[in-house]
Amino acid sequence: EVQLVEAGGGVVQPGGSMRLSCAASGFPFSRFAMSWVRQAPGKGLEWVSGISSGGTTTYYADSVKGRFSISRDISRNTLFLQLDNLRGEDTALYYCVKPSSGGNWFDSWGQGILVTVSS
Amino acid sequence: EIVMTQSPATLSVSPGDRASLSCSASQSVSINVAWYQQKPGQTPRVLIFGASTRATGVPARFSGAGSGTDFTLTINSLQSEDYAVYYCQQYNNWPLTFGEGTKLEIK
Numbered sequence: 001e002v003q004l005v006e007a008g009g010g011v012v013q014p015g016g017s018m019r020l021s022c023a024a025s026g027f028p029f030s031r032f033a034m035s036w037v038r039q040a041p042g043k044g045l046e047w048v049s050g051i052s053s054g055g056t057t058t059y060y061a062d063s064v065k066g067r068f069s070i071s072r073d074i075s076r077n078t079l080f081l082q083l084d085n086l087r088g089e090d091t092a093l094y095y096c097v098k099p100s101s102g103g104n105w106f107d108s109w110g111q112g113i114l115v116t117v118s119s
Numbered sequence: 120e121i122v123m124t125q126s127p128a129t130l131s132v133s134p135g136d137r138a139s140l141s142c143s144a145s146q147s148v149s150i151n152v153a154w155y156q157q158k159p160g161q162t163p164r165v166l167i168f169g170a171s172t173r174a175t176g177v178p179a180r181f182s183g184a185g186s187g188t189d190f191t192l193t194i195n196s197l198q199s200e201d202y203a204v205y206y207c208q209q210y211n212n213w214p215l216t217f218g219e220g221t222k223l224e225i226k
Contacts, residue, residue, distance in 0.1 A: 035215065044220040045155070045163065045206050050213065059213040062120060095162065102168070104210035105153035109162040 002026040004096045004110035011116045016086050020113060022079040022096030027108075029077040030054075033099055035106070036070065036081050038092035048094070049081060050104070064090075086117045121145050121209050125218035131226040134197050140221045142190040142207035151211035154183055154192045157220075158203045166205075167192065194223075 008020040020036070035050040049070040050059040058070050069082040079096055093112040100107040122145040132138045142152065150170035155163040165174045167183035170190055180195040194201055202225055207218040 037217075044204075045157075045208075045217045047208075047215040047217060050215065059215075061214050099210075100168065103151060104215055105165060105168045105208060106155075106163075107165055107174070111162065 002098060002108040004098060004108060006094065006096050006110045006113035009094065009113035009115045011118060012086055013119050014087060014117055016117070018083045018086065018115060020081040020083065020094055020096075020115070022081075022110060024077045024079060024096070024098070027098065029072075030074045032101075033104065034072065034079045035097050035099065035104075036079075037095045037097050037106070037109075038090075039095070039112070040089070040092040043092075046092075051079070083115065086115075088117050091115060091117045120214055121148060121212055121216050123207055123209055123216050123218035125205075125207060125221050127221060128219070129222045129224060131224050132197055133226045134199060136197055136226075138194045138197055138201075138223055140192040140194075140205055140223070142185075142192070142218050144188045144190075144209055147187045148209040148211035150186050151209060152183075152185065152190050153208045153210065155206045155208065156201075156203045157206065163206065197223075199225075 003025045005023045036048040051070045055072045067085045071080045095112045096110040097106040098108040124143045126141045152170045154167040157163040171183045204220045206220045
């Protein structure tokens with residue numbers, strides 16, 4: 001069974017930083033690109049960032065480019081998202097998501113971790 | 120970045136009737152579109168991928184169609200459990216993008 005367990009959320013001041021992690025199990029982590037998707041309170045889904053299976057290629061939404069950084073540790077089956085220079089509009093539930101083997105649509109979602117940016 | 124535009128934002132349909140939800144891409148995405156259902160307090164669940172292929176366990180009353188820039192999710196004979204928010208997503212190009220969602224509510 002695929003499991004994705006996020007950690008590291010909480011409350012941070014504007015301009016601050018936070019690091020999210022996602023512990024993955026139940027599938028060959030090193031063979032899959034991975035992504036983060038977020039959802040602001042009462043709003044829709046927003047894809048945030050993705051990383052290739054080998055970790056050499058990364059992708060970002062324009063809204064977070066230059067402020068967020070995605071990485072992965074294949075030896076620990078863990079995905080990370082470093083959030084810097086946080087803004088109020090970054091307040092959201094952040095989901096770790098796994099794509100299918102047939103394309104970058106998402107067949108497994110973590111439960112999400114809340115990041116609140118507030119002074 | 121490819122923009123996915125969903126319409127309408129809210130759709131009111133009676134139980135037992137048919138609902139048609141639209142999603143338009145700002146440029147061609149071939150058939151690389153997925154549809155998700157999200158109920159309050161739950162994580163999204165994939166319904167359709169490849170524009171028209173139902174995911175495992177999805178009832179046959181859900182169907183998807185389209186290619187290029189215009190896509191439709193159709194739900195026949197609406198059941199009470201189908202009232203939710205639906206999102207389309209393109210995965211033809213990075214960055215991946217979602218539509219803003221259509222809320223399907225009971226009429």
